[in-house]
Amino acid sequence: MSVLWVLVGFSVVVAAGFLVAFIWAVRAGQYDDKYTPSVRILFEEEHKTSTFGEPPKNNPEGTTQNGDGNNTVRQQGRT
C-alpha cells in the first residue's frame, strides 16, 4: 500500500492549496459582502453597447435581458 504515500501526498498538497486559497479569499475581503455579488451578476448587461441594441424596456421583471430565451430581444432588432 505504499501508493498511499503518493495519494496522501497529492491530496494534502491539493487540500493545502485550497486552504491557502480559502484563507486568501477571506483575507482579501472576498466574503465581506455575501449578498451583492449574487445580485450583481443579473445586471451585467447594463452597459452593452452594441449587438443586441439597448436593454429592453418592456421586460416585465424590470431588469435587463435576463429572460428565458424567448424574451423581447428580437423586437429590438439586431446589428
Added chain:
Amino acid sequence: MEMVTIRYDNRVVRNFAVATMLWGAVGMLVGVLIALEMFEPAVNARLQFLTFGRLRPLHTNAVIFAFVGNGIFTGLYYSLQRLCKSRMFSDVLSKIHFWGWQAIIVAAAITLPLGMTTGKEYAELEWPIDIAITLIWVVLAINVFGTVIRRRERHIYVAIWFYIATLVTVAVLHIVNSIELPVSLLKSYPVYAGVQDALVQWWYGHNAVAFFLTTPYLGLMYYFLPKAANRPVYSYRLSIIHFWSLIFLYIWAGPHHLLYTALPDWAQSLGTVFSIMLLAPSWGGAINGLLTLRGAWDRVREDAVLKFMAVAITAYGMATFEGPLLSLKNVNAISHYTDWTISHVHVGALGWNGFLTFGILYWLVPRMWGTTLYSKKMANLHFWVGTLGIVVYASSMYWAGITQSLMWKQFTAFGVLQYPNFLETVTQIIPFYIIRALGGSLYLIGALVMIYNLVRTARQGKLAAEEEVQVPARWDEAPHVRENRHRWLEKRPIQFALVATGAILIGGMVELIPTFLVATNIPTIASVKPYTPLELEGRDIYVREGCYTCHSQMIRPFRSETERYGEYSKAGEFVYDHPFQWGSKRTGPDLHRVGGKFPNFWHFMHMDDPRSVSPGSIMPAYPWLFTQDFDTAIIARKIRAMQTLGVPYPKEYDRQALTDMKAQAEGIAADLQKQNAPADPSKEIIALIAYLQRLGTDIAVPQQ
C-alpha cells in the same frame, strides 16, 4: 467611474456549444448501441470494433469528456468573461484549447474501438493521449487564470471558484492516475499493481465524478440558473460554505468503490465516512439551486430552460443522496456489481449533467444569436421525452439491479444457491435491458430534437461573435477593505497558523499512520508467481477486449459469492496485475477463480460462439481471436517493462520469453486438437485461454 469598451469572445463559446451537441449525440448514440448489445449480442455484426467491451469505454469517454467536457467549456467561456468583465486572456489559447480538445476526442474515438486501452475505467486512453490531455488542460488553466487575474470585478463570484477547483484537481487526478510505463506507441502498463492500482484508479474515478461532473456543473448552475430565473441565488453565503466543504470532503471518498474488496478495511471505512459526510455539502448546493427558483415556479411551468434546470438540480439531489447510501457497506453489498450502479450514474449523467447542459444551451443560443428560440413547443417536447427517458432508464435499471442481486444471494432451504447458474440471473433481467434501451433512445431522440431546434434558432439569427460592452476600467477598492483584511490577519496570526497546520495534519495523519504498517496491508503470498509470457499476452488481449466492462475479478467475502465462485479474493493475489482488472459490473460472472474450472476446449468453443455452450448468453462471439496471431514481436519488451515495474522475472528472462511463450501455446493447442478443435498455436485465442486458465489458481484452495 472610468469605463472602457471591451468585446467578449462569443465565437469560442459557439464552437464549444456546437461540439457539445455533436459529441452529445455521438456519445448517446453509442450508448444506445451498447444498450442494444446487452440483449441482442449480434448487434456488433461480429465486428471486433463494435463489441460492448470496446464501445463501452467509448461511450463513457464520449459522454463524460466530450459531451459534458465541451458543455463545461461552453458555459465556462461564456460566464467567465462576463463574471470577470474581461475578454478571455488569450484568443490563441482559446483556439488551441478548443481544437486540441476536439483532437483528443477524435483520437479517443479511433483508438478505443481499435482496442487501444489502459483498461482503467474512465481513464482508458493510452499514454500519448494522456499527455495531450495534460497539455491542453494546462492551456485551459493558463487561459482561465489569466482571465481571472485580469478581471475588472474585484469579487470572484462563486462559480469561478468552482471552475478553479475543477482545473486544479482534475490536473492532479489525471496525472497521478495516468503514470504508466510505455512499451510501445499505443501500449503501456500502469506503474501501480493490483490493490494499489485499484485504490489510485478509484481515487481518480470518484474524483472524476466529483471534479469533472459535479464542481464545474455547480459553477455553471450558480451562473446560469440565476440568469435564467432572473433572480439572485437563494443564499450566496450557503454557496460559499458548500463550495469549500465540498472540495475538502470529496477527495477522500474514492474507496467507497472498493467496499468488500481486497482493499484494507480501514481504507474502505474512510471512504464510507467521507461519502456520508458529503451528503451535507451536496445537498447544500441542490437546495440552494432549488430555492433560487422560489417565487419563480410559475415561470418554471412555462419556461423550458427553467424546467430543464429544475429537473437537473433535482436529479443532482437524488444522485447525491443515493451516493452516500450506496457507500454504506450493507447497501453496497447488494448494489455493487449490479445495474443499480448503472442507474445511479445515469440519474447523474442524464439528469444532472445532461439536463443542465440542455437548459444552458436553450438559454445561450438565442441570446448569442440575438433571436428567440425557434420552437418553444419542441423544447417542451424535448423536456418531456427526455424526462420520460430518464425515468424509464433509471427505474428499469433499479429493478434489474435489485432483482439480479437478490437472485445471486438466494439460498434454498438446503443451503445451496437457488440460482447456481449465473446465466439464469441474466435472462431474468433481459426485459429490463430492453426497457433501458428504450429509455436511452427516448433521451437521444429528445437531444436530436434540441439540436434541430437550436440549429433553426441560430439560422434565424446572427451570431454576435464579438459582443461589445462597456465595463469599469478597474475595480475601485475602497480603503476600508484593505484595512479590514489587515485587521483580520493581525488579530488572528496564531489562531490562523494553528488552524492551517491542524487541518493539514489531520488529513495527513489519518492516512499516513496506517502506511507505516505497509507490510500488513498486503500480505504477500509466496505461491503467487508472475504470469508466463503467454498468459501476460493473453491478459493484454483480455484488457484490449474490455472484458472488465462485464466481468469482475474480485470475489467478495460473502457466502453467496464463495459458494458460486470459490475462495474470496486476497490482496496478495494481485501484486503482479498491471493494471488491476477487478471491474465494477457483473454482466457476466466473476472470473477471478475461473482458472481450471472449465477445460480449454470449453473456452475455445465459448469464445467462438458463447451460445453454443451457454444457451441464452448475451456475450458476443469473438471470431477474430481465432484468425489473429498474438503478438510475439514485443513480448521481450513487455517482460522488461514488467521487470522495471518490479515483477520478479529471472534476470534476462526477456530472451527466454518467446521460446516459453511458444512452448506453452503448443501445449494448449495440442490439448485442444485432442478434442478435434481446429486450434492453431499462434492465434490469440490460445493466449487468452492461457490467461483464463491461470486466473486465481496461484493459491491452491481445496475444492469444496
